[in-house]
Amino acid sequence: MVPLLEDSFGRRITYLRISVTDRCDFRCVYCMSEHMSFLPKRDLLTLEELDRVASAFVERGVNKLRITGGEPLVRRNVMSLFRALSRHLQTGALTELTVTTNGSQLARHAAELADCGVRRVNVSLDTLDPETFRTITRWGDLDRVMVGIEAARAAGLQVKINMVALRDANAHEIEPMLRWCHAEGHDLTLIETMPLGEIEADRTDQYLPLSAVRAKLAERYTLTDLTDRTGGPARYVRVEETGGRLGFITPLTHNFCESCNRVRLTCTGTLFLCLGQDHAVDLRAPLRQSEADEALHRAIDEGMAIKPRGHDFVIERRNARPAVARHMSVTGG
Template sequence: MSDEGSGRYASPALDKGLVDPFGRAVTYLRVSVTDRCDFRCTYCMAEDMTFLPKSDLLTLDELSRLCSVFIAKGVRKIRLTGGEPLVRKNIVQLVRAVGQHIERGALDELTLTTNGSQLARYADDLYACGVRRINVSLDTLDPVKFRAITRWGDFSKVMAGIDAAQSAGLKIKLNTVAVKGFNESEIPQMIRFAHGRGMDLTLIETMPMGEIEADRTDQFLPLSKLRADLQRQFTLTDSPYATGGPARYVTVEETGGRLGFITPMTHNFCESCNRVRLTCTGTLYMCLGQNDAADLRTALRASHDDHYLPQVVDEAISRKPKGHDFVINRLTRKPAVSRHMSVTGG
């Protein structure tokens, strides 16, 4: 069968669900469809990256089959990530295959995280396949600074992508990594821009993953400090709003919009973790900040039916840790986790 992710694999009824050793139901799967990206963001990866051989990647059909198994086990939300997911060849065919589970009521939501570079091309297709909400990574509104932090990015293409996505009917949340000395003074402007266009904004602390040229001890900006600074000009009211991810939200009273905070370094959010991450090579990480993983590719290719594969998934979930071990080591200046975020899925 071709690399088209038809979604024809239907796992047998599996009603046990996925519950980890700490009683948390795993209902959210993040799927990295590629480790490749058309940007080289300075906090994420080195400029001269060595990517996985394409022969190592699961086919789109295999990714679709794995998604079907997780959905049969109780996953209700799937997010496609990368690298940059929209640079994967024929990616719309996978989106369409997974989106079929929404049509039959087995999946609540299919979302996508993107840098926006390819959105102008794919926005209408994403909506047609069942995607209703996406995250767009955007760290500055200054085209010169944007080029500097992405190295290869074109700000105008991202803005055109946002326009296309909103025209297609997609709801957008902007993700902004807070980088000390780079964009902290821009955050009020980012808030007004996002909320002025009906978009939520989420601020994210830098995470110590993968070797990069920059020193993360210099990049790290605690969001507790940034929030205190924002409260000098905005009224921030805690909100119960949640998307199933790790962000904690407030309402910005002056704009009426939502502002999220993802704080893996200063405020561990693991107690409510309901997610696992599948890489484009079929490796399942039970925690973003831990190295323990399960090889699903071998199990996937060992059989054409899905009777053995769910057992491997169950065993993996039984090893899901209570929390991550993120720390920025100021002595060695080494990342807490050696693999890049683009490998695991952003």
């Protein structure tokens, strides 16, 4: 028997986010540069290796797995990973297997995701305006995403919309997005832009504090604080006038690290212990060292020992460098 995962601050680790690829078919302005250099395929863990690592974490008490990217659904044969991991849902070891996607491939995969036991998907959608969508994503097609969202709903998947709040690009669209999401039966979560990786834009121009957004919404809507938790950092309110749920992820205005239960595995086998810090351990070498998992579990334990208390994100003009050099697409958010 191997012990349950706990870091040096006494926090139980029950949530693993797995980035299956750093590639994406969009180039969102807050996430990556337009001309990205991606990892060669030979550097990636195989889908079978990703299953093995994930299963080791499930053995240690992780009960929620989220598949991320880049855009996870562009990885070749990625549905075989979902099918493999679904066995942990059947045993009850996992309570949730889910995915974060830009929605571009959802129409193709929604039904099979549901068959694999996925019950909820997060779709990154920052605007309902086609021109603004093209500006933010550079390469994206809003119609294709909307068809994907409809396919997910038809497959019985609960859809949560994630919207990054950008001061000049979409601040005026937050209220229309709220009304649309709740009319369609979707939760909406707003996210502050994070200082990860070099991009062409100045993040001080992008940054919109959600404290200001909430204050503005409260002038028109009744926002009732909820104790709901979905395993991640979002804090939720119910919008009484719409009856829907609204989440806020605020890594800058309200640090959420004190209750962090998450670690992140990259597609190359690096385990990052914090989204906003560089603390990491390599799991690929011990994974390939032998067919047994003893070395893998030792490396995971090393990670628990160095998981930091929290991040220290700052966005300001006198400190314009990103908090960490890697892009969001590397660790999947």
